[in-house]
Amino acid sequence: xxxxxxVAAGTALVLAAALTAGCGGESxxxxxxxxxxxxxxxxxxxxxxxxxxxxxxxxxxxxxLITLKQQSIARKDYExxxxxxxxxxxxxxxxxxxxxxxxxxxDAGALAPLDDVLDGTGKAALNxxxxxxxxxxxxxxxxxxxxxxxxxxxxxxxxxxxxxxPTDMPSLIAxxxxxxAKTGNPGFAVRHQINExxxxxxxxxxxxxxxxxxxxxxxxxxxxxxxxxxxxTAFRDMYASGAMAVGDDASTFRSKFKAGKVGMMIDNSSAxxxxxxxxxxxxxxxxxxxxxxFPVKASSQAxxxxxxxxxxxxxxxxxxWLQWYYGADAQQKAAAALGASVLGTDAKPPAEFxxxxxxxxxxxxxxxxxxxxxxxxxxxxxxxxxHAVLTEVEKVLVDGDxxxxxxxxxxEAAEKIR
Numbered sequence: 560x561x562x563x564x565x566v567a568a569g570t571a572l573v574l575a576a577a578l579t580a581g582c583g584g585e586s587x588x589x590x591x592x593x594x595x596x597x598x599x600x601x602x603x604x605x606x607x608x609x610x611x612x613x614x615x616x617x618x619x620x621x622x623x624l625i626t627l628k629q630q631s632i633a634r635k636d637y638e639x640x641x642x643x644x645x646x647x648x649x650x651x652x653x654x655x656x657x658x659x660x661x662x663x664x665x666d667a668g669a670l671a672p673l674d675d676v677l678d679g680t681g682k683a684a685l686n687x688x689x690x691x692x693x694x695x696x697x698x699x700x701x702x703x704x705x706x707x708x709x710x711x712x713x714x715x716x717x718x719x720x721x722x723x724x725p726t727d728m729p730s731l732i733a734x735x736x737x738x739x740a741k742t743g744n745p746g747f748a749v750r751h752q753i754n755e756x757x758x759x760x761x762x763x764x765x766x767x768x769x770x771x772x773x774x775x776x777x778x779x780x781x782x783x784x785x786x787x788x789x790x791x792t793a794f795r796d797m798y799a800s801g802a803m804a805v806g807d808d809a810s811t812f813r814s815k816f817k818a819g820k821v822g823m824m825i826d827n828s829s830a831x832x833x834x835x836x837x838x839x840x841x842x843x844x845x846x847x848x849x850x851x852x853f854p855v856k857a858s859s860q861a862x863x864x865x866x867x868x869x870x871x872x873x874x875x876x877x878x879x880w881l882q883w884y885y886g887a888d889a890q891q892k893a894a895a896a897l898g899a900s901v902l903g904t905d906a907k908p909p910a911e912f913x914x915x916x917x918x919x920x921x922x923x924x925x926x927x928x929x930x931x932x933x934x935x936x937x938x939x940x941x942x943x944x945x946h947a948v949l950t951e952v953e954k955v956l957v958d959g960d961x962x963x964x965x966x967x968x969x970x971e972a973a974e975k976i977r
Contacts, residue, residue, distance in 0.1 A: 592624030593873050595880060598641065598651035600634040606836035607829070610896035617892060618883045625876055635755045635808070645669050645868060652871040653880065655703055658691060658862035658931045659760065659945070662938035665694035671867040672697045676878045681885050684904045691931065692864045700864030701885065702903030704829070707925040708765050708858050711831055711848040711918060712823040713816065713841055716742055720822070724849055728793050731823070731852045735802035738822035745804035746822040747797060748812035753953050755808055760945045761861050763952065764932040765825060766790040769853025774934040774944070780973050782948055783966040791952055791962040793853075798956045817841060825851060827861055828899035828922040835916070848918035850925060860929035901926055940976050947972040 597615065602608045616627050630651045632640045638660050644650035645664070656664060664670050674697060677685075685701070692700030710731075712724060717734070720741040725731040735746025750759040767774065770793065772786030781787070797803055804812045804821060809830070815821045817834040819841050824831075835843040851858050865884070867877045883889055890906035898908050899919040913919045934941045951965040951972075 592622075592876060594626050594628055595653055595873060595877055596628045596630050596651040598630040598632060598637075598654040600632055600637050601655070601829075602629045602631040603633065604829075604833045607833045607896065607898075611893070614889065614892040614896045615880075615884065617889060618880050621883065622879065625880065627880075633810075634758055638757050645870065648870045650868050650870065652868055652873050652877045654866055654868060656700055656864045656866045657757065657761075658864065659757065659933050659941050661692065661700055661864055661866070662694060662933065663942055664866070665699045666939045669869050670694075670699040671869045671871070671874055671877075672699060673701065673867065673878070673881065674698045676701075676881050677885060678882075681882060684885065684887070684890075686901075686903065686905055688862070688901060689903050691862055692866075700866040701881065702901075703863045703865045704897050704900035704902055705926070705929075706827040706829050706861040706863070706900050707922045707929050708762075708825060708827050708851065708860070709848045709918070709921045709925055710823060710825050710851055711846055711921075713819060713821065714845050714847050715819065715841075716744060716822045717847075720746075724847055725823075725852050726849070727852050727854075728796070732797055732800050732802070735797070735823060736800055739802040742822070744820045744822060745807075745812070745815070746802035747800075748804040748807060748816065748821045748824050749797075749826070750809050751794075751798060751803075751805070751953075751956060752808060753949055756946060756949055757942075758809065758861075759949060761859055761932045762825070762827075763794070763949070764859035765851055766794050766853070768857040768859055768930065769851050769855055771855045771857070774932075774948075775936050778936045780934075780937065780944070780970060782944075782973055783963070783970040788963045788966055791955055791966060794952070795955050795962060828919070829861075829897070831918065831922075832898045832916070843916045843918070846918050848921040850921065856928045858925055858929045859932050860926070862931050899923060937976075943976045944973045947976070 601611055619625055641650055688702035688705050692698055716738055720738040722734040722737045725734045738746035750762045767787050767790045770786050770790040772784055772790055773781055775781055812821055813830055813834055816824055817838055835841060835846060867874055871877055890904045894902055894906035894908050898912060899922045934944055937944060948969045951969040954960040955962050955965045
C-alpha cells in the first residue's frame with residue numbers, strides 16, 4: 560500500500576484567524592466521565608451510519624460513566640464547519656479527519672497528541688496506515704479507514720444498453736453515450752463541482768494519478784505537467800460527452816445510482832456500500848466493478864483518521880475510548896461496518912460480507928497502487944493549492960478553457976502560495 564507520511568511544511572498556514580488566536584493553550588477541566596461528542600459525516604449514511612455508530616458506542620457497556628453523542632455534518636460542509644467550531648475553541652471531542660485536512664489541523668495545534676494512548680500491545684496491532692497520522696514526530700491521528708476507488712456499474716443498465724464494461728477512456732465515453740441513448744439515464748457520474756471542493760480533490764486525483772501525473776515531485780509543484788494536462792483533457796471530454804450527470808452533486812448522483820438511474824460511476828467503496836445496502840432495485844450482486852479505465856494503475860485513496868480535539872474538555876475520556884476502539888473486538892466490529900475499507904489494524908470484514916458483495920476484492924486490490932491526495936512537500940498548503948487547481952479545472956469544464964493554459968495558470972498561482 561502506497562501511503563505517505565506527513566512532514567512539516569516550510570511555511571505554516573492557519574485554519575482561520577480565530578484558530579490562530581486560539582491555539583495558545585487548552586481550556587476547560589479534564590474529566591474521565593461525561594459526554595463525548597463524535598463528529599463524522601458518515602453518521603448520515605443510511606444503514607452504514609447506524610452500523611458504525613453501533614460499533615463505536617459498544618464502549619459504553621464497559622464504561623457507564625461515558626455517553627457518546629453524534630455530531631453529523633454533511634461531507635461538503637464538514638471541514639469548513641469544524642474550522643469555525645475549533646477556531647472558536649469549541650467543536651467535538653472526537654473527530655474523523657480526512658487526510659488532506661490533517662496537516663492543516665495539526666499545524667494549527669488543533670489536535671491532541673496521542674502517543675500515550677495505546678500500550679505496547681495496542682501499538683503492535685497497528686498497521687502502516689497509521690504512519691500518515693504522524694505530524695512533526697507526534698501521533699495526532701490513528702487510521703479510521705483507508706478507502707479506495709474503482710469503476711463500477713449497474714449491470715442491468717449496461718445489459719439494457721447492450722454495452723460491455725469499459726476498459727479505457729474511449730470505451731468509457733462510448734459506453735456512457737450508449738447508455739444515455741438506449742435508457743435515457745446518465746451513463747456516467749463523478750464529482751465535478753467546486754462547491755464540493757475537498758472531496759472532489761480526492762476524487763479528481765484519480766484522474767491525475769491514472770494518467771501518470773502527480774501534483775509535486777522532488778520538492779517542486781508539477782501541476783501543469785503533460786500527464787496532468789492529459790487527465791484534465793480526458794475529464795473534460797467525459798464532461799462534454801452529453802452522457803454525464805452534469806450539475807449533480809455527489810448526494811444527487813449517488814441517489815440516482817441507488818434508484819437504478821445512473822449507469823457507471825468512479826467513486827469509493829464506502830459510497831458504493833451505502834448505495835447497495837438493503838437495495839432491492841440495485842442489489843450488491845447487480846453491480847460490477849473493475850480497475851479505473853486509465854492508462855496507469857495508480858489511483859487516489861481517501862484516508863480518514865481519528866483525532867481528539869486539542870480544545871476538548873474531556874480528553875482523558877476520549878483517550879480511554881480510543882484505547883478501547885483499537886482493541887481486537889472493537890476493530891472486528893468496525894471492520895464489519897466499514898466493509899471494503901482498510902482499517903488501522905489488520906481486522907477484516909466477515910467472509911460472508913465479501914461473498915454478498917462481489918465487487919469488494921476489486922477495491923481491495925486497488926490499495927496496492929493507491930496514494931493520498933496530500934501534496935508531498937506542500938502538506939499544509941494543500942487546501943490552497945487544491946483550490947487554485949480546481950478553480951482552473953472548473954473553467955475548463957464550464958467555460959471551455961484550454962486544459963494546458965488553465966493548468967499553467969494554476970501552476971503559477973500555486974507557486975505563489977508557499
